[in-house]
Amino acid sequence: MAPSKDRQRRLARAKFDRQMARRAVRERKRRRVLAGAGTALAVVLVAVGGAWIGGAFDSKENTAAEAPDICLWSPRDVSGNTALKDVGTPPTKDLPQTGTETMTIDTNQGAAITATLDVTSAPCGAANFSYLAGKKFFDGTDCHEILDIGAVHCGDPSGTGQGGPAYSYYDENLPVQPEPAPSPSAAAKPAVLYPTGTVATVGSPAGSNGSQFLIFFKDYAPTTDPVYSIVGQVTGGQDTLAKIGKIPTVTDGAGEKVKPKEKITIKSLTVAADTAAAAPTASAQS
Structure with a gap:
């Protein structure tokens, strides 16, 4: 009985190791995806920030040059x-x-x-x-x-x-x-x-x-x-x-x-x- 029990424990251990390995692979993939998404988001934020500073999101009223004063009272x-x-x-x-x-x-x-x-x-x-x-x-x-x-x-x-x-x-x-x-x-x-x-x-x-x-x-x-x-x-x-x-x-x-x-x-x-x-x-x- 002992050899049979040992074999079962080895099989269970191997199954557990395979599960952990697959989980590790999935975790690495998830991290790569998140890292890529974060990089893309950072790029987007930088671009949006630059556009905002450049006035791309200003209203038409703000982008138009303000009329100059003709007379001062x-x-x-x-x-x-x-x-x-x-x-x-x-x-x-x-x-x-x-x-x-x-x-x-x-x-x-x-x-x-x-x-x-x-x-x-x-x-x-x-x-x-x-x-x-x-x-x-x-x-x-x-x-x-x-x-x-x-x-x-x-x-x-x-x-x-x-x-x-x-x-x-x-x-x-x-x-x-x-x-x-x-x-x-x-x-x-x-x-x-x-x-x-x-x-x-x-x-x-x-x-x-x-x-x-x-x-x-x-x-x-x-x-x-x-x-x-x-x-x-x-x-x-x-x-x-x-x-x-x-x-x-x-x-x-x-x-x-x-x-x-x-x-x-x-x-x-x-x-x-x-x-x-x-x-x-x-x-x-x-």
Whole structure:
């Protein structure tokens, strides 16, 4: 019996060894498969990571280049100047940069004054007028000064010279003084940089524009560097402008003889895009 039992134990042992060997083979295969899968996954992750860093999964909005700012509007401290009115700010992007717009000023002095705004040369000035007109900022305000340089001063609801919106913007389209004469014998009169009908912005302080503007009713030839940015030119209502220029002035609260003896009230001021304009006006986007 012993030999038979020994034989059975040997057969059982051999069977067990074969089972262990097959199990080991299967385990090695499984490990190779997992290793290969891990390597493939690592490669995929590296590729995906590179694509992500490169922006392959960004949305169309993110891949498109962001529109640049065309105009910048600097905030003013409303608490420090009660003459300022907070009406928000115009948009900074997607503003017209070419062509013209038509500004119509209806006053109590006669036929409406119309002016062409030069969007190409003064895109921010035009956008500012358009935006404020859309807010009815100028409606019911008085032109509070007639200046000895031959211009009527408008656009300040407070009538103090310190009023305007709660933002400002930089100068643009300043005229340039011509080169001086080569010799004293060839000296000439100062050049007219603001011809009759010019619409220009007034900064308070200079270089910090808001809502205030001048309309020149006679030619102006400054003897110093010009400080008024040109934004447009009167094209209609010249008789009304000439009438305004003849209104006598009296002394204002500061002792200057610039206050019109009779009121010059802007009943409404509107800005409309000319038919050739390809982009909407700022007031339409407000």
